[in-house]
Amino acid sequence: MRFKVNYEIALTHILTRKKQTIVAAMGVTIGIALYIFSNSIVSGFGAYSKGEMFKSAPHLRVFNEDKLSEPLLKSDKNLVVITNPKITTLTNNIVNPFLLVSEIRKQEYITFASPQVNVDLFYINGNSSLKGQSNGVVITEADAMFNIQSTMVAGNLNSLISDLNAIIIGSGVAEKLNIGIGDNISVSSSLGIKRIMRVSGIFTTGNKALDNSKSYIHIAAAQQLLKQNSNFVTDIYASVKNPDEAEIYASKLQGITTYNVEDWKSANADQLAQDNMLGTMTPLISFCIMLVAAFGIYNILNMTITQKMNDIAILKANGFKGNDIVKIFVSEAFIMGSIGTFLGLTIGFILVSIMQNVYIGAPIGYFPIFHDPKVYLTGAMFGLSVSIGAGYFPARKASKIDPVEIFRK
Amino acid sequence: MLNREIILSTKNLCKYFYDPQEFKVLDDISFDVKKGEFLTIVGKSGCGKSTMLYCLSTMDTNYMGDLYIDSEKATGKTTDQLAMLRNEKIGFVFQFHYLLPEFSCLKNVMIPALKLGKYSYEEIEHRAYEKLDMLGLKDQALKEASKLSGGQQQRVSIARALINDPAIIMGDEPTGNLDSKNTQIVFDIFKQLSQDFGQSIIAVTHDNDFAKASDRTIEMADGKIINYNKLFE
Numbered sequence: 034m035r036f037k038v039n040y041e042i043a044l045t046h047i048l049t050r051k052k053q054t055i056v057a058a059m060g061v062t063i064g065i066a067l068y069i070f071s072n073s074i075v076s077g078f079g080a081y082s083k084g085e086m087f088k089s090a091p092h093l094r095v096f097n098e099d100k101l102s103e104p105l106l107k108s109d110k111n112l113v114v115i116t117n118p119k120i121t122t123l124t125n126n127i128v129n130p131f132l133l134v135s136e137i138r139k140q141e142y143i144t145f146a147s148p149q150v151n152v153d154l155f156y157i158n159g160n161s162s163l164k165g166q167s168n169g170v171v172i173t174e175a176d177a178m179f180n181i182q183s184t185m186v187a188g189n190l191n192s193l194i195s196d197l198n199a200i201i202i203g204s205g206v207a208e209k210l211n212i213g214i215g216d217n218i219s220v221s222s223s224l225g226i227k228r229i230m231r232v233s234g235i236f237t238t239g240n241k242a243l244d245n246s247k248s249y250i251h252i253a254a255a256q257q258l259l260k261q262n263s264n265f266v267t268d269i270y271a272s273v274k275n276p277d278e279a280e281i282y283a284s285k286l287q288g289i290t291t292y293n294v295e296d297w298k299s300a301n302a303d304q305l306a307q308d309n310m311l312g313t314m315t316p317l318i319s320f321c322i323m324l325v326a327a328f329g330i331y332n333i334l335n336m337t338i339t340q341k342m343n344d345i346a347i348l349k350a351n352g353f354k355g356n357d358i359v360k361i362f363v364s365e366a367f368i369m370g371s372i373g374t375f376l377g378l379t380i381g382f383i384l385v386s387i388m389q390n391v392y393i394g395a396p397i398g399y400f401p402i403f404h405d406p407k408v409y410l411t412g413a414m415f416g417l418s419v420s421i422g423a424g425y426f427p428a429r430k431a432s433k434i435d436p437v438e439i440f441r442k
Numbered sequence: 443m444l445n446r447e448i449i450l451s452t453k454n455l456c457k458y459f460y461d462p463q464e465f466k467v468l469d470d471i472s473f474d475v476k477k478g479e480f481l482t483i484v485g486k487s488g489c490g491k492s493t494m495l496y497c498l499s500t501m502d503t504n505y506m507g508d509l510y511i512d513s514e515k516a517t518g519k520t521t522d523q524l525a526m527l528r529n530e531k532i533g534f535v536f537q538f539h540y541l542l543p544e545f546s547c548l549k550n551v552m553i554p555a556l557k558l559g560k561y562s563y564e565e566i567e568h569r570a571y572e573k574l575d576m577l578g579l580k581d582q583a584l585k586e587a588s589k590l591s592g593g594q595q596q597r598v599s600i601a602r603a604l605i606n607d608p609a610i611i612m613g614d615e616p617t618g619n620l621d622s623k624n625t626q627i628v629f630d631i632f633k634q635l636s637q638d639f640g641q642s643i644i645a646v647t648h649d650n651d652f653a654k655a656s657d658r659t660i661e662m663a664d665g666k667i668i669n670y671n672k673l674f675e
Contacts, residue, residue: 038556042542049544347540350501351554351602352529354522437496440536440614 039357042348043364046337057333058373060326065377065416066384068319069408073385075315077402079308083276086304088238089247090297091178091270092279093143093286095133097125098293127292130266136289137271142282146271147174150255156202156248157219158210165206165246167220169255178272181236181249188214188234197254201234205245222258230254239397323415326373327423330366334427338362345431346439355432362431366424367417374416378409446476448513449609449642455497455507457490457665467493468505469665477609478640480632482653484672485662491646492614494662498644499532499612500524512609529558533603533611535628535645537618539595541587547574547598548583555605566605573601577631593624600631611635613645617652629655650674 047054104116127133130148137146150169155162168175172193176182181201182190192199200218212218214232221227230250237244256265273282279296287294298305338345345358382404391400455471458464467490475481483491496502498509500516503524509516512531516524533554541550551570555561561569574580577597582590587598596619603611611632617625629652635641636657645656653659654674661669 038553041556042553045544045549343538343540344542347534347542348553349525350499350528350534352525352527352557354525356522357557435501437502440496440501441492 039353039360040364043361043368046341046361046365047368050337053333053337054369054372057330057369058376060329061323061370061373061416061420062376062380064319064323064326064419065374065412066380067322068316068415069378069381069412070384070388071315071319072408072412073381073402073405074388075312076405076408077400078311080403081397081401082304082308085240086297086301087276088179088184088240089243090300092273092276092297093271093283094295094297094300095127095137095269095271095286095290095292096267096295097122097127099125124265125267126261126265127267127269130264130269133290133292134269137269137286140282140286140289142273142285144272144274145174145178146269147171147178148252148266149175149268149270150252150259150261150265151267152255152258153223154258155221156206156210157221158212158216161210163206163209163246165203165248167200167248167250167255167258169250169252169258171252172249175249175270178270184236184238186235186237188232190234192233193249193251195251196231196233197251197257198228198230199233199251200230201236201249202232203244203247204235204237205241206248207232207235209245220258224258224260226258226260228254228258323419327419330369330420330423331427333369334362334366334424335430337365338427338431341431342434342439345434346436349434349436350440358432358434359425359428362428363421363424366420366428370417370420370424373420374413377416378413381409381412446478448474449477449479449511450475450498450644451510452498453508453510455494455505455509457493457497457502457505467665468497471507471665471667473660473667473670475610475642475644477642478636480636480643480657481645482656482659483644483646483662484648484650484653484659489662490665491662495612495614495644495646499534500528529554530606531609533606533608535596535600535603535611535613535616537615539587539592539599541595541598541602543586543588545587546584547579547587547590547601550587550598551601551605554602558606560606570601570605573604574598576604577601578627593620593627596620596624596628597631600628604635607639608641610642610644613643613647615647616645617647617649625649625652632656 099120099122101118102121104114106112106114108114134146134148137143147170152167152169154165154167156165172190176190186204188201190201193201207213210218212232214235216232217229218232219227219229253263256263259265273279276297280298283294283296348358385402385404388400388402392398393400451474453472455468456466457468459467471494483495485491497505511527516527519527548570551573552566555566555569571580571583574583577600579594579597579601582594587595590598617628620628632643636643647653659672660667661672
């Protein structure tokens with residue numbers, strides 16, 4: 034298959050000016066490599082910090098929000114009512130929780146739902162005590178949701194399935210109270226209920242605040258610590274198929290319950306805002322780099338066109354339309370851009386692959402970066418479209434050359 | 443000759459230059475060119491003969507009056523339509539060869555035909571070889587255009603002008619840069635084209651010997667045609 038004459042001319046120009054082509058392509062290469070690298074970092078960090086959030090935050094959380102008393106009279110234009118609003122919620126539990134859990138499980142977008150009883154307590158070993166929070170859970174469901182097993186450093190989860198006296202504590206708690214697997218620890222709730230529990234597992238999440246305070250106990254044990262019966266549930270945690278759309282599911286779920294439904298995004302708004310800022314700044318910087326690369330292409334094409342005024346004039350005399358001239362030079366820019374983009378993607382791929390194997394130590398482990406197909410796809414489209422854009426302006430100028438002016442010189 | 447078809451004609455062609463001041467460079471030019479006619483245009487520098495040629499070539503559209511090529515009105519067509527018309531019906535030979543330096547002679551000759559797209563690639567290649575052969579350049583075909591001598595380059599550019607078998611070949615001082623030997627070669631080619639192939643030649647020239655040997659010579663002065671059939675003493 035032979036190229037159309039326009040593309041053949043473009044290709045010949047490119048091949049006879051290899052050095053300039055490479056210089057122009059190199060600008061794009063650097064721009065795209067940096068684009069790939071920096072955006073992979075953004076995706077990597079985003080995924081990492083999301084993973085960190087999901088260690089403790091469920092995709093959706095249903096709970097009973099404190100409600101304020103409302104005045105009997107409402108303020109209007111003529112009347113100002115001064116009230117002293119008070120919290121009217123006596124307990125924060127969810128009424129008839131198991132019916133609600135089974136309702137939630139019926140929703141097609143929910144993958145898991147599990148009741149929880151969260152209780153504030155003190156861990157006591159001899160004279161030392163530590164404040165913390167314990168999650169009363171059905172351990173199999175909680176494990177499915179938070180993958181607790183993967184964070185375990187000692188012991189196992191199984192004893193929590195039936196043993197009301199078993200407790201799994203964070204590594205920080207274990208260290209501070211100097212206790213290990215099989216040791217007894219006394220816990221005391223805010224209501225003054227004390228319980229002696231046996232440490233059956235230790236986890237470490239890498240999040241110091243969690244490791245120093247959190248523990249898991251059987252849901253019934255938590256209910257006992259709060260002097261409540263087995264119908265007492267403070268929270269229902271739920272996982273959804275696509276956590277990125279949690280807010281949509283939250284509003285759907287809100288439709289079937291009067292309790293508050295909170296998605297992980299609004300629970301972690303501050304962290305997400307930080308990630309978003311990084312996600313905005315980085316493409317902006319790589320865009321600026323690409324702009325410089327685009328000027329490289331623009332310059333070299335401009336130079337080529339100035340040198341090739343005669344050629345353009347004779348092509349036009351011989352019947353090439355303005356559009357043909359534009360095609361010739363835009364394809365040259367496209368070829369330069371393609372070479373640059375391809376090399377840029379390759380170098381970006383290599384850089385990301387290298388960084389993936391860089392160990393930066395606990396708690397992060399390996400550098401949080403990964404090959405995101407979306408980044409490569411947008412990078413390729415970005416590189417090509419910027420190159421074509423940079424080629425279009427000189428090409429249009431070339432197409433407007435008046436051959437008569439050239440021949441009469 | 444008188445009964446032959448008209449291939450190009452102008453009616454009341456006028457053109458002004460506005461910079462630096464208004465100046466009537468072509469004044470009411472009307473004439474016909476017949477099929478197979480070898481026409482030369484002479485006149486002193488600045489008399490408007492080149493300007494007229496570029497108007498006839500359809501590259502300059504900024505004139506008043508009408509231009510007909512092959513009984514088709516060229517005046518008022520869009521630049522794209524005119525480009526197509528030039529591609530098919532007009533071949534150009536300039537004082538300078540204007541060959542594309544990166545391409546072989548063969549490719550240079552082929553380009554206008556590839557643009558026209560009337561024949562297949564192989565056929566165009568074959569035709570280009572024929573044209574180069576006719577101009578005695580077959581053995582130079584695959585050389586880069588920039589590596590040839592001036593006379594050879596000019597002949598390649600003539601081959602390029604001929605590739606689409608145009609009805610009209612326009613030349614702006616086609617022998618201006620050539621020595622007498624090469625001038626004679628170019629002249630013989632033009633003569634052969636008009637006599638044997640019925641192609642019309644319109645050439646602007648300063649060379650009186652060249653003009654004298656053509657079928658007809660138009661003499662211009664101050665934007666007007668002062669002699670439609672100049673006779674040389």
